[in-house]
Amino acid sequence: QLQLQESGPGLLEPSETLSLTCSVSGVSVTSPNYYWGWFRQAPGKGLEWVGTISYGGGTYHSPSLRGRLAISIDTSRNQFSVNVSSVTAADTAIYYCARHAGSNGWSPNDVWGQGTLATVSS
Amino acid sequence: QSVLTQPPSVSGAPGQTVTISCTGSSSNIGARYDVHWYQQLPGTAPKLLIYDDTYRPSGVPDRFSGSRSGTSASLAITGLQAEDEADYYCQSYDSSLRVLFGGGTKLTVL
Numbered sequence: 001q002l003q004l005q006e007s008g009p010g011l012l013e014p015s016e017t018l019s020l021t022c023s024v025s026g027v028s029v030t031s032p033n034y035y036w037g038w039f040r041q042a043p044g045k046g047l048e049w050v051g052t053i054s055y056g057g058g059t060y061h062s063p064s065l066r067g068r069l070a071i072s073i074d075t076s077r078n079q080f081s082v083n084v085s086s087v088t089a090a091d092t093a094i095y096y097c098a099r100h101a102g103s104n105g106w107s108p109n110d111v112w113g114q115g116t117l118a119t120v121s122s
Numbered sequence: 123q124s125v126l127t128q129p130p131s132v133s134g135a136p137g138q139t140v141t142i143s144c145t146g147s148s149s150n151i152g153a154r155y156d157v158h159w160y161q162q163l164p165g166t167a168p169k170l171l172i173y174d175d176t177y178r179p180s181g182v183p184d185r186f187s188g189s190r191s192g193t194s195a196s197l198a199i200t201g202l203q204a205e206d207e208a209d210y211y212c213q214s215y216d217s218s219l220r221v222l223f224g225g226g227t228k229l230t231v232l
Contacts, residue, residue, distance in 0.1 A: 037221070046124065047160070047168060047211050049221035060219050096167055106215035108158040108173035115167050 002026035004097050004113035012120050018084040022097030022113060023077070030055050030075050035100035037109060038071065038082045040093035050095070052105045053080055060105050087120045094118075125150065126212055128224035134202045135232045142197045142227045144212030150222055152193035155215040159188055159197045162209045162226075171210070172197060199229070207231045 008020035022036070029036060038050035051061045053071045061069045070083040084091055094117050098109035127145040134140040144157060151157060159172040170179050172188035175195065185200045195214075199206055212224040 046209075046226040047162075047213075047223045049223065052221065060221075063218070063220065098168075101173070105219065105221060106155055108156075108170055108213070109160075109168070110170045110173070110179065112167040112169070 002099070002111050004099065004111060006095060006097050006113045006116040008095070008116050008118060010117060010119060012087055012118065013122050014088055014120055015086055016120075018087050018091060018095075018118050018120075019081065020083075020095050020097075020116065020118070021079050021081045023079050024099075025078070027099075028075075029073055029078050029080055033103055035103060035105060035107065036073070036080045037098050037100055037105075039096045039098060039109075041096070041115075042090075042093045045093075048093075050082060050084075052100065055103070089120050092118065092120045124225040125216070125220075125222045126214060126224035128210075128212060128227045130225070131228045131230065133230040133232055134199075136202055136204065138202050139198060139200045140202060140229065141199075142210050142212075142229070144195045144197070144214075144224045146193050146195075146214060146222070148193060149218070150193075150214045150216040151190065151195060153217055157188065157190055157195040158213045159186075159195075160211045160213065161206075162211065164208070168211065202231055204231050 037052040094115040096115045098112040100107040101110040156174045160168040161171045162168045
C-alpha cells in the first residue's frame with residue numbers, strides 16, 4: 001500500500017535551513033508514472049504549493065520561494081526532500097508531501113503524507 | 123491573495139445542495155488546465171475529491187460532482203451530510219508552470 005511520511009526538525013530559529021524528507025513506501029520514486037510534490041499550510045491558512053520534482057530529478061519551484069528552495073530525490077532510500085533556506089516566521093507551517101498521479105506537474109495529488117509542523121521561532 | 127478565487131464560506135442544511143465556485147483566468151483554468159478539488163477535514167491532510175474537472179476517485183460518493191466552464195469551475199455537493207463539514211480547495215495549473223490553489227471554502231452543515 002502506498003504511503004508517504006514526512007520527517008523533519010519541528011523547531012527552527014530564523015535564518016536557519018529547514019530540511020524535510022518524505023519517505024515513500026509502496027512505489028518507487030523513480031517510477032516514470034509519477035511526480036512528487038511539497039505543499040504547506042500556515043496555521044489557519046490555505047494550502048500553498050512549494051515545489052515539485054519529477055522522477056528524473058527535474059524541479060519546479062513556487063515563485064514565492066525561488067532562490068531559497070532546493071528539492072531532491074534519493075533513489076537509494078526511496079525518498080525525496082526539500083530544503084528551505086533563510087527561514088523566517090512566515091515559513092511556519094504544516095508541510096505535506098504528496099504524489100502527483102501522473103508524469104506532469106498538473107496531475108492531481110492523490111496520496112498525501114500526514115504532514116509535519118515546522119515552527120520558526122527565536 | 124490566491125490566483126484562484128473561492129468563496130470563504132458556504133453553508134447548507136442536511137439534505138440540501140451546495141455549490142462552491144473556483145474562478146481563475148485565461149492563463150490557468152481558461153487555458154484548459156485541469157481542475158482538481160480537495161476536501162480537508164479538521165486536523166487532517168487534504169483528500170483528493172474530484173480530479174480532471176469531473177472525475178471521482180474510487181470511494182468518493184457520487185454526491186460530489188465537478189464541472190467547469192470558461193475560466194471557472196464548480197464543486198457541487200448534493201444530499202448534504204454532517205460529515206461533509208470541512209474545508210474545500212480547488213487546484214489548477216498555469217502557463218508559468220505553477221501549481222495553484224484557491225483560498226479554500228469552509229462548508230458548514232447547519
